[in-house]
Amino acid sequence: MPDRPQPLLQLGEQYTELLAALDRSAALRRALALLADGSEVAWVAGSDPMEELSIEQLIGHRTGVLRALQVPPGGGLTGKVHQSGRAEWVDDYLASPEITHVFDRHMSTEGIRRLLAVPLVRNGESLGVLAVGSRRYGAFGDREVEHACEVAAQAALAMSIAERARLTREIAVHEERRRLAADLHDSVGALLFAIGSGVADLADAASADPELRARLDRLQHQAADATTALRESLRTLRYSPATLALGVALRADCAAFADRTGIPAELVILDEDPPELPASRSDVLLAAVREALLNVEKHAHASAVTVSVRRSGPLLNVAVHDDGIGLDPDHRPGLGLTNVAEALGRLGGSVRVVSDPDGGAVWRAQLPC
Incomplete structure (x- = not known):
């Protein structure tokens, strides 16, 4: 050669x-x-x-x-x-x-x-x-x-x-995901709608046959379930990489907490379209949530934990709610909570921890989005 x-x-x-x-x-x-x-x-x-x-x-x-x-x-x-x-x-x-x-x-x-x-x-x-x-x-x-x-x-x-x-690679992946979501909506979404409508028409025509009507009703429900699953998948595909990564990371933190402690931890995202955070803000928020979960592990004696994410105007709110023993009357923030408050404060955010009247404690962080 x-x-x-x-x-x-x-x-x-x-x-x-x-x-x-x-x-x-x-x-x-x-x-x-x-x-x-x-x-x-x-x-x-x-x-x-x-x-x-x-x-x-x-x-x-x-x-x-x-x-x-x-x-x-x-x-x-x-x-x-x-x-x-x-x-x-x-x-x-x-x-x-x-x-x-x-x-x-x-x-x-x-x-x-x-x-x-x-x-x-x-x-x-x-x-x-x-x-x-x-x-x-x-x-x-x-x-x-x-x-x-x-x-x-x-x-x-x-x-x-x-x-x-x-960041350039993430943008390219995001655009491809959006294109794929649009294609699936126009093709699979339309096909599922047609199947559901056709089955509904057949069910109306088969009213004289109860057994056939029941089978068609089941098919109609299955088509509706498939449409709902597709809608959820399309919503996830439209998320930006940063938004998707935040949800994945929070779920991973909840799973790691549950594996470590044996205490179930659930993530609840209360928005149809969560806001996108820059990587620097997202990383600070994730570090803050991990600190909150660590405090629950050390002090709360909880049997369940919920992490919720919700947008309120220009602010992203994240709460860690446990059903443990709550805060002592003379509770003072420790070094970890102080560091979290300072890190969030540098980004215009805040954090506070309060006792829940129904039991346990609630850690709440706000961050501009």
């Missing part, structure tokens, strides 16, 4: 690079590879909607202590840089007075002597922190810091591009 022409090889390489740029994980791994050599470990800690950090990409590690590590606000150098928004480094991690030492055991286990961390920022939005740790003694120089900042800028750009690509 003859060798492929050089332009085709170059085109293939460019296509591979483009695909990697559209894949968040692959893009971050490439960025980390630009920083770490054989004696170094590097990671990207991404921030979630509650502004908490966790390590999502990691290379050069020799143990598992850093994998998926949660970083509290201001914790270690990574957490400090996330809060300060500027590059910082320590040349002797274990002895530095400039950072908290909540991760000394992790750094010692990995043999990391010094650490450099750079914020990932794109268009003023904080996306996380990129860090590189060296197992060699020494000091970070200006050139190393400058190189890390350049790589961080590339990584932030790659994360932004990957997010836009994801």
